[in-house]
Amino acid sequence: MPDGSRRPEPDLLEVRGVTFKAGGRMLVDHIDLALRPGIVTVILGPNGAGKSLLLRLMHGLLTPASGEILMPGAGATARTRRGQAMVFQAPVLLRRSAKANIAYALKLRGVSRAERNARAITALEQAGLAHLADSPARRLSGGEQQRLALARALALEPKILFLDEPTASLDPASARAIEGVIGDTHARGVKVVLVTHDVGQAKRLAGEVVFLNRGKVTEISPAKSFFKRPESVPARQFLAGEIVE
Amino acid sequence: MSDFSSALSKALYLLISGDAALMEIIALSLQVSLSAIALATLIGLPLGSVLAVARFPGRGGVITLVNALMGLPPVVVGLIVYMLLSNAGPFGVLNLLYTPTAMLIAQTILVTPIIAALARQACEDLLEEYDEQLRSLGAGTGQIIATLLWDGRTRLLTAILAGFGRAIAEVGAVMIVGGNINHVTRTMTTAIALETSKGNLALALALGVILLALAFAVNAAVMGLSGTAERAAHA
Ligand SMILES: Nc1ncnc2c1ncn2[C@@H]1O[C@H](COP(=O)(O)OP(=O)(O)O)[C@@H](O)[C@H]1O
Numbered sequence: 001m002p003d004g005s006r007r008p009e010p011d012l013l014e015v016r017g018v019t020f021k022a023g024g025r026m027l028v029d030h031i032d033l034a035l036r037p038g039i040v041t042v043i044l045g046p047n048g049a050g051k052s053l054l055l056r057l058m059h060g061l062l063t064p065a066s067g068e069i070l071m072p073g074a075g076a077t078a079r080t081r082r083g084q085a086m087v088f089q090a091p092v093l094l095r096r097s098a099k100a101n102i103a104y105a106l107k108l109r110g111v112s113r114a115e116r117n118a119r120a121i122t123a124l125e126q127a128g129l130a131h132l133a134d135s136p137a138r139r140l141s142g143g144e145q146q147r148l149a150l151a152r153a154l155a156l157e158p159k160i161l162f163l164d165e166p167t168a169s170l171d172p173a174s175a176r177a178i179e180g181v182i183g184d185t186h187a188r189g190v191k192v193v194l195v196t197h198d199v200g201q202a203k204r205l206a207g208e209v210v211f212l213n214r215g216k217v218t219e220i221s222p223a224k225s226f227f228k229r230p231e232s233v234p235a236r237q238f239l240a241g242e243i244v245e
Numbered sequence: 246m247s248d249f250s251s252a253l254s255k256a257l258y259l260l261i262s263g264d265a266a267l268m269e270i271i272a273l274s275l276q277v278s279l280s281a282i283a284l285a286t287l288i289g290l291p292l293g294s295v296l297a298v299a300r301f302p303g304r305g306g307v308i309t310l311v312n313a314l315m316g317l318p319p320v321v322v323g324l325i326v327y328m329l330l331s332n333a334g335p336f337g338v339l340n341l342l343y344t345p346t347a348m349l350i351a352q353t354i355l356v357t358p359i360i361a362a363l364a365r366q367a368c369e370d371l372l373e374e375y376d377e378q379l380r381s382l383g384a385g386t387g388q389i390i391a392t393l394l395w396d397g398r399t400r401l402l403t404a405i406l407a408g409f410g411r412a413i414a415e416v417g418a419v420m421i422v423g424g425n426i427n428h429v430t431r432t433m434t435t436a437i438a439l440e441t442s443k444g445n446l447a448l449a450l451a452l453g454v455i456l457l458a459l460a461f462a463v464n465a466a467v468m469g470l471s472g473t474a475e476r477a478a479h480a
């Protein structure tokens with residue numbers, strides 16, 4: 001992992017003046033953000049702040065009304081999703097076996113049949129799901145399903161991994177298991193961008209915090225100083241439990 | 246009443262003895278309707294899945310049209326195909342009127358909208374769940390369609406069975422374009438109509454029993470499949 005003393009590596013993704021509107025409402029309001037490598041970025045904020053929208057915009061699932069999203073190393077369009085993977089709040093698994101779910105994703109990325117199988121098995125092993133390889137994915141428990149969704153995302157070997165409240169609907173033990181995988185993923189050098197409204201989880205995982213409120217970024221701070229002394233009023237209120245929406 | 250019971254016992258005898266005339270009629274009916282279903286599936290599944298995924302001007306209108314065509318009256322389909330295939334019609338030179346091929350064409354027209362409309366609905370429901378995930382994984386439109394067809398297979402099979410039920414049971418279209426010619430275009434439904442009008446209730450009833458059995462079998466299969474689909478959806 002790079003530390004502050006070295007020459008900074010280029011940003012992995014840059015959000016410049018991005019807005020998103022629907023129904024006449026400004027849901028994402030002129031956001032500027034740079035995703036630096038080597039640090040877990042947590043996007044924190046109350047429900048309805050626009051966290052999921054921001055993630056979808058960065059991942060190219062939504063097109064901004066204005067502004068641009070650049071991937072410096074990878075050509076300059078918002079549709080550049082190669083090198084990215086995303087895990088949604090509610091896992092979306094196909095009506096196939098656990099292993100076939102991962103193989104499916106690899107096939108879309110043009111991985112050969114023989115390699116798909118081997119990589120799917122490795123991914124399942126890393127997620128602790130090897131014994132469920134041939135089970136129908138949608139019969140797994142909630143925690144197992146989310147681990148499978150995460151394993152599928154990781155099998156694509158992304159440079160950036162977007163996670164949208166991946167533990168929001170899980171019991172504490174399953175949530176910890178997911179957090180463990182997220183930590184390992186970061187340690188392997190993958191850029192992790194995690195959306196959450198869970199302050200405890202943010203404290204456990206964040207390197208830096210992007211605080212979002214009503215579609216606006218109110219501050220971007222290193223995790224330590226954020227939790228000690230948030231700069232913006234909405235962040236302070238949120239940490240004090242005043243904005244719960 | 247004794248009419249009925251004597252007809253019923255004759256019907257059972259015809260069935261059990263494997264009466265040649267009866268078997269010929271059943272075979273032709275199955276051949277025509279199964280072929281029509283195969284063709285309608287080949288057209289209806291791609292059409293329905295593309296309608297579910299593609300966005301183009303007039304899409305809403307096309308969907309409304311396909312849905313409306315599900316309710317096409319068989320006699321109207323028969324009439325239109327008759328006019329197309331008759332000597333005066335644009336396809337008269339093909340000499341297809343009063344052949345099994347004419348019946349196949351009519352039933353295909355009747356059933357394709359049913360399969361297309363049900364497939365469209367099934368794929369669209371699934372797409373709502375899958376869309377973002379598949380796009381996130383990098384799937385293109387063709388891959389999304391293929392995925393919907395495979396993952397929606399139980400509901401699509403249900404749609405195909407519904408189409409088959411409609412084809413095998415209809416009488417209006419095959420009567421008009423087939424003409425109910427003995428040994429050539431006589432199907433179960435047209436034979437029932439004819440034999441009943443001649444007072445030959447035994448044969449009519451035997452055919453009725455077979456049709457009923459087929460209808461029950463198809464319905465049981467549909468219910469079994471949708472039960473499976475339901476469980477899969479909850480799993
Ligand atoms: N496609 C959409 N169309 C209209 N409004 C939307 C859409 N998606 C989200 N919203 C609204 O935008 C706001 C932010 O949504 P979201 O990003 O999901 O919030 P968060 O993830 O921070 O809880 C909410 O008020 C939500 O209702």
Ligand SMILES: [Mg+2]
Nearest residue numbers: 051052164165
């Ligand atoms: Mg959200």
